[in-house]
Amino acid sequence: MSYWARFRVWRGDSEKGELVDYPVEVNEGEVVLDVVHRLQQTEAPDLAVRWNCKAGKCGSCSMEINGRPRLACMTRMNTFAEDEVVTITPLRTFPVIRDLVTDVSFNYTKAREVPAFAPPPDLKPGEYRMQQVDVERSQEFRKCIECYLCQNTCHVVRDHEENKQHFAGPRYLMRIAELDMHPLDAADRKRAAQEEHGLGFCNITKCCTEVCPENIKITDNALIPLKERVVDRKYDPLIWLGNKIFKRGDVRAAKQ
């Protein structure tokens, strides 16, 4: 039941690169990552690719397959016609390291800019009590496998290098929403979401939600509610006064 597929693979590094054609054998039940591995074992032993779990759990094998941002380990070969050329290229929004591997450090930088969970000061370990219904909202966002497909897709940064500095991207705006909805988080994150992490850039196109392999409703459940909370807060005159007193950028002080 095997057949020969036509693969077109981007090969190169940060300086130059090209699409290279490879005929390659495909067996029943295989995914794109299996085919990449077969290429490594035969014609292209130095073909660079990231992967770990091969089951959609680690978010390592992100790439663009026929132009669509996807996980290679969860893309079945039977979704393509046998005579169709399958083109695989690295994520477009991040700089290429080699072949299908990109430099995703942008995401780690953004992760570090979101202030961490602020535990309630008076609660000891073992004393946390939360209801299932209350944790479920944040749990949905914690399903994120950090594949960065949403970060790669969002038009705010996809072809706009200049926006990268001011925009955390859907994954990390969602992280702010997650902490904001955590039943016990003691911090206030709304102003910072808007002013420091670029929530205002998002014009709710939902492209991020469409590519999320975990089917997280990033826009509907995280970004839109966060925007609503920010708006509610902005018109509260007392809080507005509070914001004036603390200097900008002093996120921790503003939260107390």
Add this chain to the structure above:
Amino acid sequence: MTASAATSEEIEHHTFDVVVIGAGGAGLRAAIEARLQGKRTAIITKSLFGKAHTVMAEGGCAAAMGNVNPNDNWKVHFADTMRGGKFLNNWRMAELHAKEAPDRVWELETYGALFDRTPDGKISQRNFGGHTYPRLAHVGDRTGLELIRTLQQKIVSLQQEDHAATGDYESYIKVFHETTITELFKTDGRISGCFGYFRPTGKFVRFDAPAIVLATGGVGKSYSVTSNSWEYTGDGHALALRAGATLINMEFLQFHPTGMVWPPSVKGILVTESVRGDGGVLRNSEGKRFMFDYIADVFKNLYATTEEEADRWYTDPDNNKRPPELLPRDEVARAINAEVKAGRGSPHGGVYLDVSTRLSPEQILKRLPSMYHQFKELADVDITKEPMEVGPTCHYVMGGIEVDPDTGMSVVPGLFAAGECSGGMHGSNRLGGNSLSDLLVFGRRCGLGAAQYVDGLDARPQVQEADVVTATERALLPFTTAAEGGENPFVVHQELQKTMHELVGIIRKADEMELALKKLEDIAVRARTVSVTGGRAFNPNWHLALDLRNMLLVSMCVAKAALERKESRGGHTRDDYPVMDPEWRKVLLVCSAEGEDNVRLERKEQVPMRPDLLDLFEMDELKKYFTGEELGGHRATAQEGAK
């Protein structure tokens, strides 16, 4: 490449107090502790930060918090762990683990973890094989993701604190991801540093540090059917051996009973035990729930003997015994193996696992979402309607670096180990859920142990420059042999996997293992001369060429120890010695390195279990595992104590 080229290489140089190799649960928890003790700490990982194997753990993290059944406590957890490991466990580790696991789990909540809840708002706990009470803290079937993300976010949180204090996020903790360590350095018998390469560039890096914590995970990539990823090449095991440390229990490998069997490309990928914990049953091709036929003598009276009683247990666990589907993993894996061999397997060589008859589609989607996803997307099977086909897959190595239970230090001063790469805690078989808790308990202990060790040093051992040159040359060897036309490393790797899978697999025989050892020697020769194409930047065939050396050494340990142990116990089943022998319970097989590609095996006596811990068991049960001599002695001490 010549020696002169190796000396002229520019090598990035860092100095730390503690270097942690591995960014899974064990490594991250160790690093957090070292930093909390005020140590400048490096975290090194082969893949990206947040992608270590721990991310794949599904079912949960065992800790006797007693949230669901208040009868649970550390003593019950300890006893279950010892029983699961067939009493070969290092009892001190099992004791520390059972006592400290609840604190380690509660601590995660203060880092921001969000576990599933009980109706009264506590952390929910689920049933798992071998655990007397519902004990596994979990988040659906993605507990490992929650654990690693929480620890990762705690590291970020500490870095934010450091940034606030010093203006530099990395003043105390620095993560070097996509960096592979290939060599440890010793000076005057103590750890002085390590050496490796950055995967993206292929450039070399050296870390000078008096304490190194190995948290490198397992060895499954030496087998062709495995739930493990490319990272599991036994690097930590091999690094430790070459540095003069010892490995114990290497004959014990856990074959998880339920891996996917179809399609071929996903063969081996794990199907979580939660499927059975939440009510899934195993049937053969005749529709029979065969596990009732496989309740071993030592487990008689602990498991239900009829389907009716087993079914009642799900709703009334206090008055019924648990279904035999929840026996420890080694028992279930052997049973499935036997059913398939007897011709009662499913079309693709497994058996059926069905959860659709007990749980509604909504419940399945809620409790087992990633299993639903996995089967739907990878096998076109809807587990809310139809059974899955499953069979054993190489999953976990019980064996590992021999360490001091309290501090995690190996026999080499300054070298520590925690998590899957350490040995002893799980004896001959690990209970599900006991790994995640092990990572937290002993990760923390290693971080602490390393910090205290560093504090106790008068002077830091200096790395010898000559050792750096040797390490560089060794790492570049596959490029040298390229010119001489060696083999493709992928081919040699497949040969190794096939050898281990076929000859040192679930059921073992002396002649097959002898053959395996011969083959391994041959593969070792071939591995030394594999050649690679391409350059040094992100080049998978170079990486594999280097990993092969580790896999070989570890496979040698597994095969030698398995041949030596003439009994069947836990994750070691001998066709020619099918019964468990109390005389062997007292014996640990200890491996140490002999040259580049060989290992030496020695026998060592187990430390007798502390009497107060022995007293946690019924004498009738102990008699199944211990020799009369050992128990006679115990009774004597107990009587003396009473006097």
